[in-house]
Amino acid sequence: MSATSPTEPGARLKLVSGLLVGLYALITLLPLLWIIATGFKSSADAIAYPPKLVFEPTLEGYVNLFTTQTRQTPEMLAADPPTTWYERIVSEKGMVIAGPSRFGERFLNSIIIGFGSTFLSVFLGTLAAYAFSRYRVPLKDDLLFFILSTRMMPPIAVAIPIFLMFRTIGLSDTHAGMILLYTAVNLSLAVWLLKGFIDEIPREYEEAALIDGYSRFHAFVKVVLPQAATGIASTAIFCLIFAWNEYAFAVLLTSGTAQTAPPFIPTIIGVGGRDWPAVAAGATLFLLPVMVFTILLRKHLLRGITFGAVRK
């Protein structure tokens, strides 16, 4: 498009648009910045009135996030002085560290379940999408529509029978159970997205490979998969984000063993009252990877979100 095109917006319009959008973006960003900042505040600064914009950063929130603490008498504290920086932070509040908190485990669970279910959904989804794309499957459209329509159920409604099923076959509060569940939830989305990507790959490539003597499976692995790599990657990101953020199933179906971070972070509580810096620290560690990811991969992600709507 040339700069002189009559449909090109004028410079003033561009400036105003840029300012308005920029302003909205800053307002959007403010709560997120506040989470990160609160993670570095002391408990007193976090609940200061009026809210503090400038404060002396401390790692207290992060120490509280990762440890369990008990209150002790001054005599006892004096008898056994702290030796590390984190023990000193705790000691100043009249407490000692009784042990690690559960945050690390919950974070690890999020990673295991998130990546496990993503791998499985993308793996199964690619196979199924290929078959749906290249073969005539009886009742294909109806089947897919029905499968997808179950996603209109509120997760709580789905959780009722799943709860009973997991209890019966011993999958309650297990990593395997959650991986299977998230895989099933993601699978319909994954098949749809991937089918679109595979449809776009010309069939001639495979046919050429078949003529060259490849088997159908070989042709799929050698020809189709490499072509679909970008599509597979962006599908994987969507599956991962869903599993990473999911709350309703996790809060109802997991407990101590397989609980992920989203149901755990809101239950972080300090010794006597809510410990907002620790909550914010946990939220920061959990949300930051997604934010960074989003910014780095924005090209693929933004396309993926509207993929369905703009799909040709």
Add this chain to the structure above:
Amino acid sequence: MKSRTRNYLAASASAATAASILAASSAQSAELTLCWAAWDPANALVELSKDFEAQSGHKMSFEFVPWPNFADRMLNELNSAGQLCDLMIGDSQWIGGSAESGHYVKLNDFFAAQGIDMADFIPATVTGYAEWPKGTPNYWALPAFGDVVGWTYRKDWFSRPDLQAEFQAKHGRALDAPKTLEELKQVAEFFQGREIDGKTVYGASIYTERGSEGITMGVTNALYNYGFQYGNPANPYELEGFVNSADAVAGLEFYKSLYDCCTPPGSSDWYMSENIDAYKSGQVAMQMNFAFIWPGVHADPNVGGDRSGYFPNPAGPNGHFAQLGGQGISVVSYSDNQEAALEYIKWFAQPAVQQRWWEMGGYSALRAVVEDPSFATSQPYAQTFLDSMAIVKDFWAEPAYASLLLAMQDRVHNYVVAGNGTAKEALDGLVQDWIEVFKDEGKL
């Protein structure tokens, strides 16, 4: 870390160590998980349990859930026959359902074999935390943590001469810890909106939480004392005229008037931790809360020591009760480590361990501890705790307790906080809800 703890145990010369009779050799070492609410006493129990680990060779691990989620999470865990918890310090109201659905191991034989006698524990805690059906010698738990709703007040504010004089002039009595609910409201009104040290303060923070059990645990302290009863004493499931009696209505109206006149703005969904925050940050003159918070208040750098005092729930026109809290410790029937879990209970029941439990901020229910002459003066809140435990009353402990509780939460919260309808309508509605629950249960 480890060595620091050992030092500590050695330094504190815990009598428990000496009194221990448990032999590590008798059983294989197991990893036990104990489930409880995430609160100060739980952290103290972690510390206390290190002694058990050292003696038994078992390893303890803990799963703590904050109060607003505690019942949800743990009942879900039990109902899914989960094996996460070997030991459960479950809330008092769960005992009926857990006994009848077989979540807990019955402890009668174990108590008999180990010489643990329920007569050695505070009677209210045995009834409240261990028995099902109530009033029968069937035990499903060992009383672990005695707790009751009481009040904390700013002694430093109450003792200011100017405020003392002003209050005396206005009400004709000294500004002191209130003896009746009416007096409590007067004191709360007196402080509401007052400037103290350049900050606006409020009368009292009370329980208003909607999602779990908060407002019920609060409002009952007014209801009981105005004459509310859960049912006909002769026929417990006859509700009409007891739950919604004129006295009960007056009690509910009192709670609403207290909420309307004398609580901090925005305190519409508050429970234990919000009340603590409001009190510690100097927003309120008084707070309603379970006794578990008192050790923490006493140790607080801002409001601790002499600056705070404690009093039991004040009497009403038709009685003097306080809402029972607290829990017993049970062995979960789905656990693979029941033997080791029973060992833990045996260890925990020892008087020396119970004494140490109290010293660390855990409210022991063992009579040998609380009836010791030195107990009442051992902490500034000890006497208040004893007085409060003497007047306790608990919510339904029926298997359907959760349905009963949620119905009460909705009815009371809708009236007190949201201001819908009248107190009479709220309690009439509650009677209908409860009748429906008991009909579903086949008890009516």
Add this chain to the structure above:
Amino acid sequence: MPETVIERAAAATPAQIARPLRSLSDRALAWIFIAPTIFLLLAVNIFPLIWTIRLSFTNFRANRPNAEVQFVGLENYRRILTDPDVWATMQVTAHFLIATLVLQVVIGFALAWLINQKFRGNDLWTTIIVLPMMLSPAVVGNFWTFLYQPQIGLFNAAVSFFTGGDPAGFSMIGEVALAPWAIVIVDTWMWTPFVMLICLAGLRSIPQSIYEAAECDRASKWRQFVTITLPMVLPFLMLAVLFRGIENFKMFDLVVQLTGGGPGSTTELTSITLKREAFEKWRTGYASAYAIILFVAVFGISSIYVKALNKVKAR
């Protein structure tokens, strides 16, 4: 979920490109590829759905595995549909839906239109605006309760900064009148970018040649907007409304963290009621019936909506 409806709505049936299966091994391969997916979906989606329907006719309680289960016919459905509290939560859900949809459509479209003016750096700003929708609603919703605290919360401080009011004078999640707006604000903050992105895709799909032709006809900018931009973006907007509508009808995590349904029942959405019935009161049979009713409602309404959408597209 979104893609199904898009796919249907797009009404562009993928070209039937499947060639006749000549070899048995091909057919076998297809089934091997599809079987695990079908099996998993049957096991985790279809079978539970059938189970839920069965349970909805009983008085089963998941916390009483030993109790006798009785068949109660349509009793659960009768109780739900005649319960005024259920209708009250439906109303709360409807208000939430309408308010969030209107706000998100208006703001989302406006932002998309502004971004489409192609100023420098629009790509970066777009990414920042999109951030909230990528994050865990439970974790973010929980933190918003802190932003909404009277006195110490950032939200109250900001409002009082601009209005001069007392930051302790109001409580967004504590007051009956404000709480419904508290959840609308957070949902709008999180999900406006979704509507924005779809609108942007719509705007970018309009061929420049149409505008150029309109310029030649000396149509005013406003007229171009009304006769070209709006009609061309409308199908996209309607899609966005559909997705957001379904998602917000299912809304649970964000609101349960923000208000838990209170104060009173002012923010008790249907999912929250369902959770209380199913996993707090453990009335499994009753809750199953409730779940089926919700499913039928959402399925019915969205089917009608999709029909309307297809008509718009056909024009």
